[in-house]
Amino acid sequence: MGNPYVVPAIVAVTLITVAIGSYGLKLARTTSDFLVASRVVSPTWNAAAIGGEYLSAASFLGVAGLILKYGVEMLWYPVGFAAGYLALLLFVAAPLRRSGAFTLPDFCEVRLGSRRLRKLATAFVVFIGWLYLVPQLQGAGLTLSTVAGQPYALGALLVGGVVTANVALGGMRAITFVQAFQYWLKLTALAVPAIFLILHWQADGRPEITPPQGPVFRAATTVVVERPATLTLGDGSQVTVERDDRLSFVAGDPVPKVSTVDATFGAADWLLPGGDHGADRGLFATYSLILATFLGTMGLPHVLVRFYTNPDGNAARRTTLVVLCLVGLFYLLPTLYGALGRVYTPQLLMTGRTDAVV
Amino acid sequence: MTTSPPRRTRIVLADVTRHDTDHTRAELAEQTQVGEALVRGLVRAQLALALRLALVVAIGLGGLPLLFAVAPQVSGAELFGVGLPWLLLGLAAFPFLAGVGWAYARLAERNEQDFVAVVRRPER
Numbered sequence: 001m002g003n004p005y006v007v008p009a010i011v012a013v014t015l016i017t018v019a020i021g022s023y024g025l026k027l028a029r030t031t032s033d034f035l036v037a038s039r040v041v042s043p044t045w046n047a048a049a050i051g052g053e054y055l056s057a058a059s060f061l062g063v064a065g066l067i068l069k070y071g072v073e074m075l076w077y078p079v080g081f082a083a084g085y086l087a088l089l090l091f092v093a094a095p096l097r098r099s100g101a102f103t104l105p106d107f108c109e110v111r112l113g114s115r116r117l118r119k120l121a122t123a124f125v126v127f128i129g130w131l132y133l134v135p136q137l138q139g140a141g142l143t144l145s146t147v148a149g150q151p152y153a154l155g156a157l158l159v160g161g162v163v164t165a166n167v168a169l170g171g172m173r174a175i176t177f178v179q180a181f182q183y184w185l186k187l188t189a190l191a192v193p194a195i196f197l198i199l200h201w202q203a204d205g206r207p208e209i210t211p212p213q214g215p216v217f218r219a220a221t222t223v224v225v226e227r228p229a230t231l232t233l234g235d236g237s238q239v240t241v242e243r244d245d246r247l248s249f250v251a252g253d254p255v256p257k258v259s260t261v262d263a264t265f266g267a268a269d270w271l272l273p274g275g276d277h278g279a280d281r282g283l284f285a286t287y288s289l290i291l292a293t294f295l296g297t298m299g300l301p302h303v304l305v306r307f308y309t310n311p312d313g314n315a316a317r318r319t320t321l322v323v324l325c326l327v328g329l330f331y332l333l334p335t336l337y338g339a340l341g342r343v344y345t346p347q348l349l350m351t352g353r354t355d356a357v358v
Numbered sequence: 359m360t361t362s363p364p365r366r367t368r369i370v371l372a373d374v375t376r377h378d379t380d381h382t383r384a385e386l387a388e389q390t391q392v393g394e395a396l397v398r399g400l401v402r403a404q405l406a407l408a409l410r411l412a413l414v415v416a417i418g419l420g421g422l423p424l425l426f427a428v429a430p431q432v433s434g435a436e437l438f439g440v441g442l443p444w445l446l447l448g449l450a451a452f453p454f455l456a457g458v459g460w461a462y463a464r465l466a467e468r469n470e471q472d473f474v475a476v477v478r479r480p481e482r
Contacts, residue, residue, distance in 0.1 A: 075447035079419065079455075086415060086455045090408040090462055286423040314470075317463050324459045328452030335448045 006148045013185065014162055020177045043315050047322030049176045050306050052183030055327065060190060060334045061139055067338025068345075073286065074338075078331035080290050084297020085327055088304075089320035094313035096304060104301050125301040132302070176309065183326065190333045197340050215255045215346040223247045231256040255346045393477070400473045404466055411462050419451060 059081070066074040101107040105121035108114075137156040144155030166174055224246055231239045231247075233256045241247065249255075297303075310316040426433045426443060435442040 072441070072443050072447065075444070076423075079447055079451045082452055082455050083415065083419065086459050087412070089459050090412055094404075094466070283423055283427050287420075290420065290423070314467060317466065321456070321459045321463050325456045328456055331452065332449065335444075 010144070010148065014158070016181070017162055017166065017178055020174070020181055043310065043319040043322055045176060045180050046306055046309060046315075046319040047326055048180035048183045050179075050303055050319070050323045051326040051330065052179035052181070052186065054300075054303060054323075055183065055186060055330050059330070060186070060337075061142070062135075063331070064334040064337040064341065067335055068341040075335065076286060076289050077293055078334070080293025081297050082324060082328050082331065083290075084294040085320060085324045087294055087298045089317060089324065092298065092304070093307050093316040093320045097307045097310055097316035098313045104304055128299075128301055183330075187330055187333075190330075190337075194333055194336050197344075198336070201340060201343065215342055217249045217255060217346055220248070220250050223249070396473065396477060400469065403469050407462065407465055407469065411458050415455065415458055418454065422446060 059078075063074065063077055066077065096107060099107050099110055101110045104125060105118045108121045109118040137160065140159040141152035141155040144150045144158070145152045166178060224244065228240070228242050231241060233239060239256075307316045307319070310319055422443075433441070433443050437445055
């Protein structure tokens with residue numbers, strides 16, 4: 001990829017992040033500063049910060065990729081996440097703030113009076129943090145390698161280094177500013193191309209997102225095979241391909257189904273919920289997905305901890321409400337990318353690496 | 359180790375009224391029988407409100423998969439050329455959730471204001 005703006009842009013964002021972080025360095029003096037930003041963060045700042053940290057690579061790259069692959073059922077992911085924030089607002093935000101505790105394990109100990117529970121809670125927080133880190137670093141590596149052609153490891157190391165430095169030096173105060181900035185940056189970075197994409201789609205004569213014969217290549221594409229597989233072509237015939245085979249498609253050729261990749265090809269399945277695809281779809285799967293996403297969002301320790309930085313319970317509530325709005329606004333975008341990706345990057349359905357659609 | 363851990367301050371209600379809240383705080387701090395009962399009443403009222411709104415969302419949003427499963431003609435319906443499930447899940451769900459959230463924030467705040475009004479009444 002030879003886009004000359006990419007590397008300077010990455011450098012610029014990194015520098016701004018570090019600059020904002022070091023501004024926060026001046027403000028980190030007491031434990032209260034460091035851990036809970038002296039409890040003076042206003043609802044709008046806090047909400048933007050939560051939004052910025054929550055709307056991570058998994059949210060936009062992943063959700064867009066899933067929608068590209070599987071269609072409408074995947075919309076339950078963003079809805080589940082947003083509903084989790086509502087659950088936080090209804091049940092958790094104000095009482096958590098009012099307990100006066102400093103961290104989540106602290107809160108457990110205060111409410112339930114057990115030292116052992118505190119240790120257990122701490123172990124869980126660390127575990128969840130770790131689980132969360134892995135896909136973030138994957139996202140960073142993937143982005144850098146897709147966009148700038150740099151090695152995967154460099155992206156992960158760069159992100160890890162900058163964030164660690166920011167947190168260690170500035171604490172909560174610094175982080176709040178950084179994350180708020182990043183929310184607005186991400187929103188803009190996704191919204192602007194999306195607008196152009198839609199205009200392009202309109203100008204193109206609004207090609208069908210779901211042509212009856214399945215996804216179709218827009219432009220002449222050459223695919224290089226990396227792993228042997230069996231392809232099912234548009235007319236039903238099957239072809240076995242080996243490593244390093246080159247396949248050329250012209251505009252209008254239907255995208256072949258690859259035996260090693262699971263994706264939804266039929267127009268009806270992609271458009272309508274409850275299609276007969278995959279191993280165990282169906283109501284049970286949908287409901288367990290909803291439950292998982294919404295309970296999971298409710299329990300995220302790094303989000304819950306933000307509530308402590310509010311001046312009081314009411315502000316905590318207002319913050320959550322603003323987060324709900326910001327998150328909802330944001331999630332309109334990956335859906336768009338996933339759907340338009342079906343038209344413009346159908347080759348990703350062959351590799352299965354649909355996170356790259358954005 | 360001579361430094362003790364930072365003190366946690368438990369807040370019951372802060373900044374609900376701009377006026378002098380010393381009496382109110384003293385009243386609550388005394389933990390009188392009445393005070394305790396009032397606080398518990400408030401907590402219960404907030405919980406009831408939260409549960410009621412949660413039910414609205416559970417039925418309104420959580421009922422959708424069920425609806426799609428039992429009524430395929432609903433899934434197939436189209437509005438502005440886009441399938442109904444896409445519009446409901448990808449677009450309408452978010453303002454719906456935000457609206458419920460906003461309703462909760464307003465009603466919860468009003469609960470707290472009512473509570474403070476009741477507690478302050480003895481002073482008049």
